Amino acid sequence: MGTVTAPAAQPVREARRRRVPSRARGLGLNLVALLLGIGLWALLAGLGVQGLPGPVRVAHRAAEVLGDGTLEGDALASLRRVLLGFALGTALAVPAGFLMGWYGVARGLLEPWVQFFRTIPPLAIIPLAIVVLGIGETPKILVIALGAFLSCVISTFQGVIGVDPTLVNAARVLGAGDRVIFTRVVVPASTPFIVVGMRIGLGSAWATLVAAELIAAQQGLGFRMQQAQVYYDLPTIFVGLITIGVLGLLMDRLLLLAERRLGGWQDRR
Structure with missing residues (x-):
């Protein structure tokens, strides 16, 4: 042996x-x-x-807002909104994408609406959401969820319809039913597409969040940058931008780590 x-x-x-x-x-x-x-x-x-402003000047400003707790509070407020909206959007997008890719009836019912809302930027919905739902947390989270949903659902849908038919036919020849084929063939093969959609949705979530906080918020990185703009406080704006970039990068790397764990069977370059 x-x-x-x-x-x-x-x-x-x-x-x-x-x-x-x-x-x-x-x-x-x-x-x-x-x-x-x-x-x-x-x-x-x-x-x-x-x-x-140079790196040293921005670093000094970052130390100041860290020292008084301002940066921590703003970062936690923005991160909470992003996580809630992103989780809600992807939780809805993955099942919807699977339904659209696996069932023709679901595709016919859902795809026109998905494509319709994809042509409308989530930023354009922010004023409507604020008018209808107020200036609390709900409109911000819903708009973030919409941005993440629209990015992830299309990627999941493409992943399902892009599964190699040879794999599906081979599973059927071996006696596998639709449920086994879906869970053992379609879902694993679609995982890389889902992760790509989630990564794109994550970027959309951060972009939508900052825009929402610019319009109506009492705390958050976007709100703080808007306040700094009024006083031409460029170091504070840079601190906010760098914080968003670092948080987004860390979340993106966590998604990549999850994709490696779930898709370890695939060949990689």
Whole structure:
């Protein structure tokens, strides 16, 4: 048995050994890109480009708002809205995408509405949501959920209809029913598309959130940047932008980690 399994296991071990240096190289390139970006930023600030604040000045402002708790409160308020809206949008989008891809009747009923609302930017719905639902948390979360839903549902739908028919036919030949085919073939094959849709939806959620907070909010990163704009407080605006970018990047990396766990059976470059 050893002579049979060893050759099969050898390529797997070699692939794992190659993956570790590849990840280290990728992290090194990420660090280089970060340093180059900060260096370019400092250079432009030193040249006095439109009063652009430098990294040191922004770092000092970040330390100030961290010290008095302002940044923590704003970040938690925005993060809570994004998480609630994003979770609601994706929780609705994944089943809807599966239904549209698996059942022709559901596709005929749902797809026209999905395509219709996709042509309307979520930002355009914010004034209507505020007029109808007020200026509380509900309209913000619903608009964020809509942005995440529209991004994820199309990706899930494409994942389902893009499943290789050979896999489905092979499962049917082996005696699998629709439920087994759906859970064992369609869902795993669609996972990468779902994650891509969730990543796009996450970006849409953050963009929609900031716009909603600019219009009506008492706390949040978008609200704080709007207040800073009134007083031409560029360092505070940069602190808000960087915080949003860092939080969004961390959430995106968590989605990638989940995708690797769920789609570990797939070949990767």
